[in-house]
Amino acid sequence: MxxxxxxxxxxxxxxxxxxxxxxxxxxxxxxxxxxxxxxxxxxxxxxxxxxxxxxxxxxxxxxxxxxxxxxxxxxxxxxxxxxxxxxxxxxxxxxxxxxxxxxxxxxxxxxxxxxxxGRPLVAAPPPVPGPLAIGRYHFDHPQQRLRLADGSQPEITLTHREAELLKCLLDQRNQVLTRTEVLRQLWGDDSFFNGRSLDVFITRLRRYLRHDPQVQIVNVRGVGYKLLA
Missing domain, CATH: 3.40.50.2300 (Response regulator)
Known part of the structure; x- marks a missing residue:
C-alpha cells in the first residue's frame, strides 16, 4: 500500500x-x-x-x-x-x-x-493462458496451434472449429462429450448433415494427435466421444 x-x-x-x-x-x-x-x-x-x-x-x-x-x-x-x-x-x-x-x-x-x-490507472488485464498439455502435445488454444513438445514434427495450425472442438474435448478430458452437446455448441444444431461434418473433424484431430499413442479420441457408441490422455 x-x-x-x-x-x-x-x-x-x-x-x-x-x-x-x-x-x-x-x-x-x-x-x-x-x-x-x-x-x-x-x-x-x-x-x-x-x-x-x-x-x-x-x-x-x-x-x-x-x-x-x-x-x-x-x-x-x-x-x-x-x-x-x-x-x-x-x-x-x-x-x-x-x-x-x-x-x-x-x-x-x-x-x-x-x-x-508508475502504477496502472486501470486494472491489469488477465494473463494470457499458456499452452495446454495433451500428452506429448502442447495446444495453444488462442493461437489455434498444436505441436509436439519435443519439436519432432511440424507445428499444426488448426482451423477455428478444429481448435474449438479440441478445446471442448480437452475440457472434458477422460469424460464423455456428447454429440448433441458439441453439435449445438459449435454447429448450432444437431442435424444429420452437421453430424457428418463433426465426424470429419474428429478424424482430422485423430490424425493430428497420432504421434502420441497415449492420446486417443474414442467413440462412445450412440453417445459421443471421449479424449483419453
Whole structure:
C-alpha cells in the first residue's frame, strides 16, 4: 500500500483529501505546515509527497527544495491556488514533478499520483493462458496451434472449429462429450448433415494427435466421444 505524505494547512481540505485517498488504497499521513512536513518526511520516507505551496512556518517550495536535497527520487506534487506561470516554473525548478491547481477533483489527483508512482490507472488485464498439455502435445488454444513438445514434427495450425472442438474435448478430458452437446455448441444444431461434418473433424484431430499413442479420441457408441490422455 503506497504511503503518501500530505502537507496542507487548510484542515478541512486536508481531511477530505486524506479520506478520499485512503478509500483508494493509500496510507496517508498529514502535516499542517512545511516544518511538520519535513519532520514527517524524515520519519516516514513516503512514496510520494503532495504539498500545498502557500503554508505558514515553511511553504511548499521551501519544503520541496529540502526534500530534493535529501532524495532525488520521491515524486512531489504541488497543490496551489497560484496560477502565475512564474510560480509553476519555480515549482518545477525546485524539483516538483507535477502541479495541480485548486480547486481540483479527487479523481484527477489520484490519476496523477498513480502515474508518478508508475502504477496502472486501470486494472491489469488477465494473463494470457499458456499452452495446454495433451500428452506429448502442447495446444495453444488462442493461437489455434498444436505441436509436439519435443519439436519432432511440424507445428499444426488448426482451423477455428478444429481448435474449438479440441478445446471442448480437452475440457472434458477422460469424460464423455456428447454429440448433441458439441453439435449445438459449435454447429448450432444437431442435424444429420452437421453430424457428418463433426465426424470429419474428429478424424482430422485423430490424425493430428497420432504421434502420441497415449492420446486417443474414442467413440462412445450412440453417445459421443471421449479424449483419453
Amino acid at each position: 503506497p504511503t503518501l505524505l500530505l502537507v496542507e494547512d487548510e484542515l478541512s481540505l486536508a481531511r477530505i483529501v486524506q479520506d478520499s485517498l485512503e478509500t483508494r488504497g493509500f496510507t496517508v499521513h498529514h502535516a499542517a505546515d512545511g516544518a511538520q512536513g519535513w519532520q514527517l518526511f524524515q520519519d516516514l520516507g513516503p512514496d510520494v509527497v503532495v504539498a500545498d505551496v502557500m503554508m505558514p512556518v515553511r511553504d511548499g517550495f521551501d519544503l520541496a527544495a529540502q526534500i530534493r536535497r535529501a532524495s532525488a527520487a520521491v515524486p512531489i506534487i504541488f497543490l496551489t491556488a497560484r496560477s502565475q506561470p512564474a510560480d509553476v516554473v519555480r515549482g518545477f525548478e525546485l524539483g516538483g514533478n507535477d502541479y495541480l491547481k485548486k480547486p481540483f477533483s479527487m479523481d484527477e489527483l489520484v490519476v496523477r499520483v498513480r502515474a508518478l508512482l
